[in-house]
Amino acid sequence: MKLVLGFISSDISGKIHGINNVLKGYYRDLGLILNNISEDSTVFNQILNDTTDITSQLRAIKALDRDLSKTTLYAPPGLIARYWPILLLVVQFGPSTTMNAWANRREIAQWLKLNFFDTALGFWNNWIVKPIWEMLSILRNDDTITIASKESLQSDLDSLKRMLEDFIKDYQLNISQGEVHSTVAKGDLTMMMSQYEDEIRTPFKSIVKGLLIRSMLIQVQKMKVDGAIAINGIDKLLKLQQLLFGVLSISPSFFILYQGNKALRNKSSRQADLASKRIDCLRSLNQIEKLVNREKPQDKLVGDGKLFVEIVNLTLLAKSVIPSKLRSEFYSDLNELAVTSLDESIGPATGVINRIWNMYSPYFRE
Secondary structure (H helix, E strand, O other): OHHHHHHHHHHHHHHHHHHHHHHHHHHHHHHHHHHOOOOOOHHHHHHHOOOOOHHHHHHHHHHHHHHHHHHHHHOOOOHHHHHHHHHHHHHHHHHHHHHHHHHOHHHHHHHHHHHHHHHHHHHHHHHHHHHHHHHHHHHOOOHHHOOOOHHHHHHHHHHHHHHHHHHHHHHOOOOOHHHHHHHHHHOOOHHHHHHHHHHHHOHHHHHHHOHHHHHHHHHHHHHHHHHHHHHHHHHHHHHHHHHHHHHHHHHHHHHHHHHHHHHHOOHHHHHHHHHHHHHHHHHHHHHHHHHHHOOOOOOHHHHHHHHHHHHHHHHHHHHHOOOHHHHHHHHHHHHHHHHHHHOOOOOOHHHHHHHHHHHHHHHHOO
């Protein structure tokens, strides 16, 4: 295995070295064009070995075709060369694994159903649908989840009103029916309590006549109404708490659904791609600064060609990084950088590169 890995590493290193040599030649030709762009066409003849002779032109075309065919020497290896370890594992273990999977297909299907289908269905029904229906029932004021219904409270209140009306008629008290309803709604039984206090003074006589028992039963009914009102208030508080806990319990489920939907739509991959482009922009900008400052001694034509390629590369990478409102200014600064790096009489290119760093580096570091 070490021998195979060593051979692969040596082959990769050789191809990288060959690619660098080919690129160096292309950089030199590009630098030659850029430095002589305003002169006559002899520079193109120098690059293409072109003359007015037809035979020489044919030789130049053949040489160009021969140079292009060299790119196949550095092309990525074929599928077999790249994936031979996987193919070897498939050949070695594929038949036995397939036979075992077929023999245990029912157990595998049951396991998949239990761990994936049933789990997803239970999550959907118990943590999405059911909490939503419960919250909607609370918002609709559904009586099926209440402690005491409104009809029960109203019936007790109507019964208390009728009992007081009969009590007032029997005792011939000068109180209208509207006043009775108003005082009962407020929970005020003053009209009856004065009579009850008189009956307490002669309890045995009042018990024999049934007056005291009647007053006590009215008070029992009043206590029942008060209890129903208290239960109704508690029920409202419980509904409010149930709604609050329903929202809290369903929030993680919606978060899981949101993240799953986000993953399915590849938003995270797009964000990762954008972050990768920002890093590539920083690398390209750093390489441009090195080439402008001539930090590494190299052929000027090669350096100019590299610089032009890096500027074009940065232009393409920054399309999705630089805001559209600043994009035209960014391209203008890059064009100025390309011109000043070729013609030092215009001004130092370091000033332009510093301006680009100061102006646009925040967009590359988000």
